[in-house]
Amino acid sequence: MTDKEIKVQRYKEQNKTAEKRKIVFTGSSLMEMFPINKLLEEHGDDTIIYNRGVGGFLSDELLAVIDTCATDLMPSKVFINIGTNDLSWSTIPMSQLMDNYDRIITAIEKAVPDVKIYLMAYYPVNFEAASEEMKECLKIRTNEKINAANEEVRKLAAKHGQPFININAALKDEQGRLKAEYTIEGLHINESGYRAIYDDIMKYVKE
Numbered sequence: 001m002t003d004k005e006i007k008v009q010r011y012k013e014q015n016k017t018a019e020k021r022k023i024v025f026t027g028s029s030l031m032e033m034f035p036i037n038k039l040l041e042e043h044g045d046d047t048i049i050y051n052r053g054v055g056g057f058l059s060d061e062l063l064a065v066i067d068t069c070a071t072d073l074m075p076s077k078v079f080i081n082i083g084t085n086d087l088s089w090s091t092i093p094m095s096q097l098m099d100n101y102d103r104i105i106t107a108i109e110k111a112v113p114d115v116k117i118y119l120m121a122y123y124p125v126n127f128e129a130a131s132e133e134m135k136e137c138l139k140i141r142t143n144e145k146i147n148a149a150n151e152e153v154r155k156l157a158a159k160h161g162q163p164f165i166n167i168n169a170a171l172k173d174e175q176g177r178l179k180a181e182y183t184i185e186g187l188h189i190n191e192s193g194y195r196a197i198y199d200d201i202m203k204y205v206k207e
Contacts, residue, residue, distance in 0.1 A: 029055035059100035071111035121166035130186025
């Protein structure tokens with residue numbers, strides 16, 4: 001079994017005893033790495049959030065297991081951050097990513113008709129602060145490409161009548177890059193970075 005399959009299997013087991021009608025975070029590593037339950041605990045907040053992110057997921061992989069990663073929990077709200085791995089491949093056209101994303105939203109809406117789905121803006125990256133082995137990837141997954149993808153996600157949200165949210169302001173330096181002190185290797189966000197956006201995401205969790 002791959003790492004991804006092991007995680008999905010674990011989530012499947014956890015879903016059996018999880019409470020329904022709570023909040024779900026789903027997507028790829030940028031969602032999986034969000035230490036939301038640690039931060040909730042620190043803030044003395046008993047909101048229940050299930051993190052069903054899977055590192056390395058492409059949009060079609062999330063689509064294939066959207067039951068385990070969202071709908072089996074019959075959530076009241078779903079926060080999605082999926083597609084950044086697709087953006088890392090020059091061979092995957094934006095249209096293919098958005099088609100998969102569209103189908104993910106449709107699948108969630110079909111299974112949970114009254115759900116609210118928050119489509120999150122993709123986080124910025126920082127090529128200058130990147131590790132050597134990450135630079136090749138960031139030549140493809142540029143902030144320009146991310147901004148263009150965010151516009152497409154915004155349109156997708158409007159099509160479905162769901163909110164598009166951008167909580168990136170606290171993460172960006174004056175040039176619009178991911179702040180160097182908030183990144184692990186130019187792309188992924190460290191705990192300090194997630195702490196910087198905690199209050200911003202919690203506004204939507206609580207509304």
